[in-house]
Amino acid sequence: MASVDKVTECPICCETMTKPIIQCKAGHSMCKGCVTSQVICCPICRGPMSDIRNFGLEQVIESLEKTCKVKCDYTNKGCKYLLEPRKKNAHQLECKYRKFQCEGKKFCKWECTWMGNLDELEKHFKGTHSNHCFMTFRTEASLKMNLEQNFLDLHIINFHNGQNFFWYKHKVDTTNQKVYWTIQIIGTKQTAQNYYYEFEISQGPTRKFKVIEICENDVVDANKIFESEKCVVMSFKTLKTYLNENNELPFKFRIMSVKKHSTS
Incomplete structure (x- = not known):
């Protein structure tokens, strides 16, 4: 059985689908906003696209966002957040259990290639x-x-x-x-x-x-x-x-x- 994440995930942007949702002729759904002129076939079945609106899935997603919570992908590292599906990706960008690049490289343009966890960050700075x-x-x-x-x-x-x-x-x-x-x-x-x-x-x-x-x-x-x-x-x-x-x-x-x- 497919997980909630996979059922509601757009195959183009890989985020929770947002209205309007359209489907290909075989019934695979995606955000209409993701279907640009370069998308000439369904990314799942490679079949022809259509402008058919999937109102049913839109209602399902609205209902899930009110009642369903999903886990952060960093749960196995200690994150305890339960999230609305559409907020999951935004949370993971700021989750303290994510991988960190050296902030000196990002902000000051230092030549530092370090990547690591938050609990290693202070040690990295003190050492380097x-x-x-x-x-x-x-x-x-x-x-x-x-x-x-x-x-x-x-x-x-x-x-x-x-x-x-x-x-x-x-x-x-x-x-x-x-x-x-x-x-x-x-x-x-x-x-x-x-x-x-x-x-x-x-x-x-x-x-x-x-x-x-x-x-x-x-x-x-x-x-x-x-x-x-x-x-x-x-x-x-x-x-x-x-x-x-x-x-x-x-x-x-x-x-x-x-x-x-x-x-x-």
């Missing part, structure tokens, strides 16, 4: 990228600034002895004359909504620039966050007024749980 491990969920430091060239930086942050892990990401953009920071949790979008960060730049005891922002998860492209400016962003002109005599930028940040904050 040790200069990018010193930040904690409460960090206070001074950053040497060079506004003459583009710059990307990344640090892994261990939150409460491995309860969660976060990425600190920083970008100097000479084209837009702006500097950006963001902090992303390694996990799902739902989990990310439970955390925020406070980021403060200061000059002396009274002059301060402070941003409080909800965390995004690590699946979101940091450059998209910077483009939207839903992060810490400062123009070169303003930033220069915060530099100390050593051309350093004093800053601090902390990562907080929304739930803990609301009950304190």
Whole structure:
């Protein structure tokens, strides 16, 4: 007997079919949106296509999405999520049991070929990228600034002895004359909504620039966050007024749980 996943899966996009659903002359179904001009025959039986709508399967899928839950493909690794069929693929892109590529390669373009599990990620950074491990969920430091060239930086942050892990990401953009920071949790979008960060730049005891922002998860492209400016962003002109005599930028940040904050 075919599984729920296979019955509802489009043979073209390999995701749960979405309306309108059409079928070939032999009765095999697929998303109409997937049938482009290049699809000249059924991908299952290679028979002729048709414009016949499969209303019955559309109703079945709607019913399943309300009542049926499916397991994540990473269940055997420990994932306990039960999901609506149409949400399964999106979840697996952010599931913490997925395989991870080195974030330094993805964000900073480091020449690193590492791939591994989440529980190996911190060990990889400490062993291979040790200069990018010193930040904690409460960090206070001074950053040497060079506004003459583009710059990307990344640090892994261990939150409460491995309860969660976060990425600190920083970008100097000479084209837009702006500097950006963001902090992303390694996990799902739902989990990310439970955390925020406070980021403060200061000059002396009274002059301060402070941003409080909800965390995004690590699946979101940091450059998209910077483009939207839903992060810490400062123009070169303003930033220069915060530099100390050593051309350093004093800053601090902390990562907080929304739930803990609301009950304190």
